[in-house]
Amino acid sequence: MVNRAETLQEKLFREVEQKDLFRMAQQHAFEYVDALSSRAVYPQADALDGLAAFDEALPDGTGSATEVLDLLNRHGSPATVAQTGGRYFGFVNGGALPVGLAARWLSDFWDQNAALDTMSPVSSKLEEVCESWLVTLFGLPTGTVAGFVGGSSAAILCGLAAARYRILGNRGWSINESGLDGAPRIRIVCSDQVHAAVTRAVALLGFGTRSIEWVDSDAQGRIIPSAIPTLDESAIVIVQAGNVCSGAFDGIDEVCERAQKAKAWVHIDGAFGLWAAASRQLRYLTRGLEKATSLSVDAHKTLNAPYDAGIALCTDREALKHALLASGSYVAYGNGRNGMQYTPDLSRRARAVELWAVLKYLGKDGIDQLVTGLHERAIRLKRGLEAKGFRILNDVVFNQVLVACGSATLTERTLRQVQESGECWVGGAVWQGEPVIRVSICSWATTEDDIDRSVEALASARMKAAGEAH
Numbered sequence: 137m138v139n140r141a142e143t144l145q146e147k148l149f150r151e152v153e154q155k156d157l158f159r160m161a162q163q164h165a166f167e168y169v170d171a172l173s174s175r176a177v178y179p180q181a182d183a184l185d186g187l188a189a190f191d192e193a194l195p196d197g198t199g200s201a202t203e204v205l206d207l208l209n210r211h212g213s214p215a216t217v218a219q220t221g222g223r224y225f226g227f228v229n230g231g232a233l234p235v236g237l238a239a240r241w242l243s244d245f246w247d248q249n250a251a252l253d254t255m256s257p258v259s260s261k262l263e264e265v266c267e268s269w270l271v272t273l274f275g276l277p278t279g280t281v282a283g284f285v286g287g288s289s290a291a292i293l294c295g296l297a298a299a300r301y302r303i304l305g306n307r308g309w310s311i312n313e314s315g316l317d318g319a320p321r322i323r324i325v326c327s328d329q330v331h332a333a334v335t336r337a338v339a340l341l342g343f344g345t346r347s348i349e350w351v352d353s354d355a356q357g358r359i360i361p362s363a364i365p366t367l368d369e370s371a372i373v374i375v376q377a378g379n380v381c382s383g384a385f386d387g388i389d390e391v392c393e394r395a396q397k398a399k400a401w402v403h404i405d406g407a408f409g410l411w412a413a414a415s416r417q418l419r420y421l422t423r424g425l426e427k428a429t430s431l432s433v434d435a436h437k438t439l440n441a442p443y444d445a446g447i448a449l450c451t452d453r454e455a456l457k458h459a460l461l462a463s464g465s466y467v468a469y470g471n472g473r474n475g476m477q478y479t480p481d482l483s484r485r486a487r488a489v490e491l492w493a494v495l496k497y498l499g500k501d502g503i504d505q506l507v508t509g510l511h512e513r514a515i516r517l518k519r520g521l522e523a524k525g526f527r528i529l530n531d532v533v534f535n536q537v538l539v540a541c542g543s544a545t546l547t548e549r550t551l552r553q554v555q556e557s558g559e560c561w562v563g564g565a566v567w568q569g570e571p572v573i574r575v576s577i578c579s580w581a582t583t584e585d586d587i588d589r590s591v592e593a594l595a596s597a598r599m600k601a602a603g604e605a606h
């Protein structure tokens with residue numbers, strides 16, 4: 137054998153053949169998951185300090201893959217937020233079902249580009265299957281199209297872009313060719329509780345947030361239907377299935393009825409709440425959703441698919457397709473489903489693989505159990521906290537619990553104390569002018585014991601907070 141240095145390509149082939157790297161990743165992952173319940177939910181100071189290990193200049197030469205992975209594990213793993221464990225209640229961040237993670241591992245080796253049927257027949261097939269299952273699960277009209285995007289933010293953008301295309305098209309204006317300059321006006325109608333992802337989409341699409349016709353909401357954060365201005369065919373009404381703080385659902389049925397009569401477009405932001413439609417007990421919350429024109433939902437929240445799982449749903453397939461139109465001589469549409477036609481992306485990972493795995497694994501009953509279970513544990517938390525003298529500021533209709541102590545200062549200090557404790561992690565927000573502790577039960581892994589431990593953690597955090605020097 138010629139005595140010369142191994143080329144990069146030879147090295148890469150050797151790594152693939154030997155598989156030490158992948159075995160190492162697997163081992164680290166297993167150690168990580170086994171340690172989840174005994175570690176601090178939020179990384180402690182030394183773990184965060186360890187992140188400084190990543191501050192270095194871009195290396196000059198090629199290194200060792202196992203050393204790269206080792207560095208990532210040694211300094212990366214401890215600095216993660218243990219959100220796949222049972223006591224992470226921040227934002228509305230979902231857990232991750234084992235079958236979804238495993239399907240992702242396998243499909244990561246496939247490294248498919250989901251843009252075109254020609255590029256990945258398997259992705260195209262699984263998108264088609266997921267689309268049809270979701271339409272059935274949510275009870276949407278036949279023909280409703282699904283676009284598989286990174287999250288609800290992108291899905292909302294898709295829904296509102298489709299609305300813009302259709303509303304202007306109905307007036308003889310081609311948004312794609314003529315832009316917004318001189319275009320007929322589009323009205324945006326939503327409540328003052330609308331999610332930041334909606335206002336961002338409104339800004340990105342050039343409507344301008346100042347043009348929003350804001351509608352008042354009630355004490356739970358639900359849009360007040362009687363306060364909605366008279367609608368017409370130039371209006372996009374945006375309602376929520378699940379307020380990001382209180383978990384409250386807008387009166388979807390009533391709003392959709394009014395919008396339908398006026399030929400207005402309705403978009404439902406159902407990022408985490410739309411899954412209530414899959415629970416026999418909670419289905420009443422989403423009544424009327426099939427009357428919406430477009431919807432957005434995340435599989436990485438309530439459904440506990442791994443991250444990167446947003447879904448845009450649109451009953452006006454043509455509007456979505458044309459709003460997101462991209463073409464080129466090399467863009468060869470095959471006979472199957474071409475995923476890029478329903479998202480703003482061209483190249484895209486085959487994210488429907490994990491979604492398919494999760495839906496196939498759970499089935500209707502499993503989804504029902506998962507979603508209903510989150511609600512039940514939210515109720516347990518509410519009762520536990522009330523018994524300890526905390527105030528619960530919202531009706532716990534879904535998975536969100538808003539908690540307050542005797543005073544605003546005490547609430548804020550308690551929040552900080554509990555976050556530092558590492559026992560559980562909850563976020564903060566301001567609700568109806570008052571600082572609150574915001575708890576989201578969003579993981580399959582949260583047990584009743586996790587709830588009880590978290591109640592205790594909040595109670596001792598409040599005791600510590602009360603004892604803090606003034």
Ligand SMILES: *Cc1c(COP(=O)(O)O)cnc(C)c1O
Binds near residue numbers: 287380405
């Ligand atoms: C999380 C959330 C969004 C944004 O979704 P991403 O997946 O984070 O982009 C929008 N609306 C509501 C109600 C949400 O809870």
